[in-house]
Amino acid sequence: MPDWPAWLTILLIATNLLSLVALFFVARRMLKLRRQKKRAFAFSGYPIRKAKLEEVAPCFEMTRYGPSPASEVRFIGGEGVVASLSDRESWVMAVLAKGAKRIFEFGTCTGKTAHVFALNAAPDAEIHTLTLHPEDLAALEFGLGDDKHHRDVAVEESAFETFFYNGQPTEKNIRQIFSDSKAYDESALRGKVDLVFVDGAHTRTYVESDTRKALNMLADEGVILWHDYKPDAPDVFAFLNELSKQLPLVHIAETDLVMYRRTAGGN
Numbered sequence: 016m017p018d019w020p021a022w023l024t025i026l027l028i029a030t031n032l033l034s035l036v037a038l039f040f041v042a043r044r045m046l047k048l049r050r051q052k053k054r055a056f057a058f059s060g061y062p063i064r065k066a067k068l069e070e071v072a073p074c075f076e077m078t079r080y081g082p083s084p085a086s087e088v089r090f091i092g093g094e095g096v097v098a099s100l101s102d103r104e105s106w107v108m109a110v111l112a113k114g115a116k117r118i119f120e121f122g123t124c125t126g127k128t129a130h131v132f133a134l135n136a137a138p139d140a141e142i143h144t145l146t147l148h149p150e151d152l153a154a155l156e157f158g159l160g161d162d163k164h165h166r167d168v169a170v171e172e173s174a175f176e177t178f179f180y181n182g183q184p185t186e187k188n189i190r191q192i193f194s195d196s197k198a199y200d201e202s203a204l205r206g207k208v209d210l211v212f213v214d215g216a217h218t219r220t221y222v223e224s225d226t227r228k229a230l231n232m233l234a235d236e237g238v239i240l241w242h243d244y245k246p247d248a249p250d251v252f253a254f255l256n257e258l259s260k261q262l263p264l265v266h267i268a269e270t271d272l273v274m275y276r277r278t279a280g281g282n
């Protein structure tokens with residue numbers, strides 16, 4: 016039997032390795048397409064009623080010159096930072112923050128929205144903003160059915176321990192809380208918060224727990240806003256669609272924001 020040449024062995028190993036790499040990329044692409052298809056199939060429109068800005072606050076009423084001076088706010092435009100809101104969303108949030116005495120945010124990230132809240136709230140307002148410290152990722156307690164992709168996002172976005180507002184005049188109004196939101200005890204703020212922004216981990220068990228705490232903290236006439244009401248955040252989307260059967264939620268037009276306003280003595 017003739018000798019097996021060394022170059023043939025090397026060639027065989029190289030082609031096998033190349034096939035494995037190609038197989039890996041094809042499988043990854045196929046899994047991604049399958050996930051997208053599953054989401055597209057489950058998607059049958061946005062069930063929560065859409066509300067025009069005028070319904071969100073009277074100051075959004077249009078004039079013949081465009082938006083009214085009553086809707087003037089202070090904010091920083093541009094949408095390039097991690098997990099940032101759109102400019103329209105920042106405008107809406109800033110209007111709703113105007114005059115608020117106490118605001119609570121689930122999910123600080125860069126701290127840009129906390130800064131915007133403080134720029135527009137009452138001069139003596141308290142802005143409480145809660146986030147997970149990058150060295151405390153082990154505290155995350157996902158549920159079994161929590162969306163895998165958004166588990167990873169929660170970890171990636173928990174990268175900040177200093178914030179946009181540091182060194183700014185707004186800092187004196189901002190109370191930074193480092194905690195996993197499921198471990199946070201909201202009882203000291205029960206019924207005392209004018210505006211709650213739910214924008215922490217976008218997985219089912221977290222958005223459910225953050226919402227329960229938001230409702231506990233909400234004052235009469237207070238407002239809760241949730242971010243990322245869209246099929247791409249499937250746990251938030253499904254949870255809010257279910258919640259809208261119990262609470263009068265509205266989807267603010269041309270934003271990914273959903274809003275609930277508590278009427279005196281309401282839920």
Ligand SMILES: C[S@@+](CC[C@H](N)C(=O)[O-])C[C@H]1O[C@@H](n2cnc3c(N)ncnc32)[C@H](O)[C@@H]1O
Pocket residue numbers: 098099100120121122123124125126127128129145146147155156169170172173174194195196197214215216221
């Ligand atoms: C979408 S970003 C928030 C963006 C921010 N609200 C803004 O408008 O700029 C999500 C934030 O939630 C935080 N987060 C994720 N999981 C959390 C958890 N289990 N407990 C507390 N914070 C969490 C992340 O650290 C990140 O800062």
